Amino acid sequence: MLDQQDPVAQVAAFGGREIGYDETVLTPRAWTQEQSGWGRSLLDELPEGRVLEVCSGAGHIGLLAVVGTDRELVQVDASIHACAWALRNARAWGIASEIRHGSMLDALEPDERFALVIADPPYVPSHGVAQYPEDPVTAIDGGDDGLDLARMCLDVMTRHLARDGVGLLQLRDLQQGEQLRVEAKERGLSIDEGRQFDGGAVVLLRRSTEGTP
Numbered sequence: 001m002l003d004q005q006d007p008v009a010q011v012a013a014f015g016g017r018e019i020g021y022d023e024t025v026l027t028p029r030a031w032t033q034e035q036s037g038w039g040r041s042l043l044d045e046l047p048e049g050r051v052l053e054v055c056s057g058a059g060h061i062g063l064l065a066v067v068g069t070d071r072e073l074v075q076v077d078a079s080i081h082a083c084a085w086a087l088r089n090a091r092a093w094g095i096a097s098e099i100r101h102g103s104m105l106d107a108l109e110p111d112e113r114f115a116l117v118i119a120d121p122p123y124v125p126s127h128g129v130a131q132y133p134e135d136p137v138t139a140i141d142g143g144d145d146g147l148d149l150a151r152m153c154l155d156v157m158t159r160h161l162a163r164d165g166v167g168l169l170q171l172r173d174l175q176q177g178e179q180l181r182v183e184a185k186e187r188g189l190s191i192d193e194g195r196q197f198d199g200g201a202v203v204l205l206r207r208s209t210e211g212t213p
């Protein structure tokens with residue numbers, strides 16, 4: 001159980017468990033359980049290795065993906081508040097996640113590889129951010145076309161996916177996935193599948209080349 005003494009803490013149901021959060025992080029969105037579930041089902045087929053979640057926020061998507069498995073989890077977020085919540089939630093779930101504070105491109109060593117990379121970057125175009133006054137700007141602002149951070153996630157996947165590993169990238173919609181298709185290919189990644197959910201989309205990426213550029 002999460003500490004109910006904290007006056008600003010709130011609790012969201014996620015995958016039949018509880019996730020703590022507050023106004024410093026994005027409120028957990030129920031539909032994102034679909035990204036966790038997709039990741040969890042992929043883990044049965046993927047090679048050995050750790051799971052990486054970038055832009056983890058309060059940590060729920062990655063935690064639900066690995067719960068019940070023996071996969072080690074590394075979670076990265078640029079917000080110290082998000083990292084604090086991810087740590088607290090991981091402990092509450094009994095998962096020894098390694099939480100790293102920093103930008104996703106700085107928080108990983110060059111030789112680190114992961115079987116699965118889960119990514120949930122900010123993807124609202126900057127001009128639309130004002131429509132979501134309740135959300136921390138740094139959690140949703142994806143730059144001019146909304147895809148600056150998604151491109152960074154592609155870079156992380158290119159550098160850090162293990163052989164035969166896959167990435168699951170959350171986006172606003174499948175149109176954003178199409179916008180990224182060529183840039184993904186240029187990075188040695190192919191978008192093999194996309195699923196639209198009520199609330200957002202997730203695309204699956206595979207490495208189409210060996211080695212790290």
Ligand SMILES: C[S@@+](CC[C@H](N)C(=O)[O-])C[C@H]1O[C@@H](n2cnc3c(N)ncnc32)[C@H](O)[C@@H]1O
Nearest residue numbers: 026055056057077078079103104120121122139
């Ligand atoms: C859309 S929120 C997703 C949070 C969480 N996955 C959720 O569903 O609530 C994006 C997250 O990315 C983090 N972020 C923004 N820029 C980042 C960067 N360069 N590296 C790592 N995390 C970043 C933000 O702090 C925020 O927690």
